Amino acid sequence: MFKKILIANRGEIALRVIRTCREMGIKTVAVYSTADKDSLHVRFADEAVCIGPAPSNQSYLDIPRIISAAEITAADAIHPGYGFLAENAEFSRVCEENEIKFIGASPEMINKMGDKATAKATMKAAGVPTIPGSEGLLESVEEGIRLSNIMKYPVILKATAGGGGRGMRLVTSDDEFQKAWDEAKRESGAAFGNDGLYLEKFIEEPRHVEIQVLADSNGKAIHLSERDCSIQRRHQKLVEETPSPAVDQDLRDRMGAAAVLAAEAIKYEGAGTIEFLLDKNGDFYFMEMNTRIQVEHPITEQVTDIDLIKDQIKCAAGIPLKEGNQMPKRFSMECRINAEDATNGFRPSPGKITTLHFPNGRGVRVDSHIYAGYTIPPNYDSMIAKLIVTARTRERAIIRMRRALQEFVVEGIKTTIPFHLMLMDNEQFQSGDFTTKFLDDFDFSIVERYED
Template sequence: MGVKTVAVYSTADKDSLHVRFADEAVCIGAPASKDSYLNIPRIIAAAEITNADAIHPGYGFLSENAEFSRICEEYNIKFIGASPDMINQMGDKATAKATMAAAGVPTIPGSVGLLESIEQGLPLAEKIGYPVILKATAGGGGRGMRIVKDPSGFKKAWDDARQESAAAFGNDGLYLEKFVEEPRHIEIQIIGDSSGRACHLSERDCSIQRRHQKLVEETPSPFITDELREKMGTAAIKGAEAIAYEGAGTIEFLVDKNRDFYFMEMNTRIQVEHPITEEVTDFDLIKEQIKVAAGEKISGKNYFPKLFAMECRINAEDPANGFRPSPGKIVNLHLPGGKGVRIDSHVYAGYVIPPNYDSMIAKLIVSAQSRQEVIVRMKRALEEFVIDGIKTTIPFHLALLEDPEFIAGNFTTKFLEDFDFSKIKKS
């Protein structure tokens, strides 16, 4: 696009590739997130001294922070993301659910707004039918959530969820929903422009998760039919246009064993797994984000997969020992290549992975003409991927790709609860 870039970084990330490759780089503080990547004044100062027109927040830290979006507006710096109002509307799960229901998007049966007491929740749970789930309104990453199988377990679940939510988010508000059995986690990628118009780029299946953290994503989903894809895409556009959404975002759904789908949440940012959508639609999502932020209009066309793609998150973790973090120095590194293989990463041989941030160090993305070919190509790429000096999730991915049920596409978000981790080869 011919746009010059400025990288901001903490002292822990001074040797990261993004710092080397940007046109300019500004250190914004110490390793602790509060002193750097969450320090709004320092980020704004970096933008001002480099005369930056816009800030792309990525997919972590301040990417869904309404206050940061507002401050960018105040300083006449374009936030390449959602407006403060959109972030607030979708950030509060109870408000988001009510907004989507009003737009005609299917939602999971549950409480209207937050529960005020156990006495309010118990009769509602009886009406909906057990099992139900209590969720923190400000939650994320699985915290502040408790499944209740019968009335006798309601009080303990209520107390535990409130306590955890208050500790994690400073907000103990809870709402109640029907617990969806045998769920798939399916998300629809959408793009909206400043005119309030939106389009979708089909679905991603993110059901392979551990403790609500995604490990593998693929598109198209092996579970979704053409008819269901059309319905879910239409619903996602309804939801996005209901709030006049601008930028890249994701409408996330739970799909049950009967292929009934329910709105779960909206992410008002680009997702970690966006590359698989790019590979199957030949569409550059980051470029589109920048264009929309600059005031350009989208075509309004919906995009459907022309290929199959899968992403394996390569984390600096030891999967043979409970996914224990494994920071340290990468002694040797060999990246796989060839047709249909893409790697997004910031590491290199000699790079020291700091212990301060998320453990993901690379994304391995493979595309091909069929899901079967994707699996074969991914296995080959993983076997060629050499990272010496630390433990990684590569052995886990290789074991997963040998699992007959995964190969057949028979999995839900609970799949890894019964996975035989003894099959993982120790590196």
């Protein structure tokens, strides 16, 4: 087992890793930018190293500085958390070259699954259901139009190196294709330095359902059931829940088996997530694989009683998995609490927190790095906390989430707490009958009623 792990991240995920390491008897090293010198992960780690100024490219994305921090503190492993360098093949490779264990995917695995067109081809070859589309990248507009007529519109153009909705365009006819092609190429080239596009059949009325997998170095993979991430705004997740209200046991078994097949086919190691689109007919299609721990991993922990960070570390250390596939024992839901103003286009709201009270009580968990007096910097992602509730049923979880949100007090900045309160009162959300398009035409002015 590792003696000392450096956490190449910040905020709540850095704290999350530190807590599990402490329970495992592993020393930890925090790295931080000058903007994060007062952060809790810096305070609670055994050691802390400043790696640069506030901009991410000069600190949390600076590979040489992070490797130097690991070397001077004699860390024998690096946990990347999520975001930043968690799915960076170069970082994984440099760790390997410096004989520091990267607690994540290998460079080859990241490259294979990070490129969406390659990932899709790999999954298709393994027998995992995939969305009908182009074989690899499109060479021209003419090829795209020809395939679109074979598949039948609507179709969607996607950036092969994309994420977060960038480089994606919906196309409903031949006349729209050229404009969509130009826009998607321009946007993906600017955002990712790669303007390659591929084409997929557009799945109507989709749900976003993902399967958590764990795999050890001996080739064994298991799944830990599903998470429903369909409540999204501009492809950014806001609420996650498990089990999904759209998944019965038969479908759960089939999706789980497909996810395990996917992980074992590529000889995956560690924690990962196989993401699927589920259509209105109950058919599911591979969308992408995230080769890292997910923001929403706590709800899986709540319904399976498994510490995912602990198992992720054990897999990286070469310890075989003892568990088998897991089914949800109860219901859990997570609301992402962001420093944003939902009534003003979800505009970021950095600043000093003057008053803070976390909710508590049975079935309530808060993963966060904030405290009263803490100043949220404008340089990073706006998520400041994850509020997780667990109950016997979805109905009870919604009631508990509403109660917990009412207890959650953050003053000095705007947060998405009022939005989540509004959502818990929404009859369509309560019914569980919604798709990823649920918030597309939503009247967010309603949120104002919940601000006090």
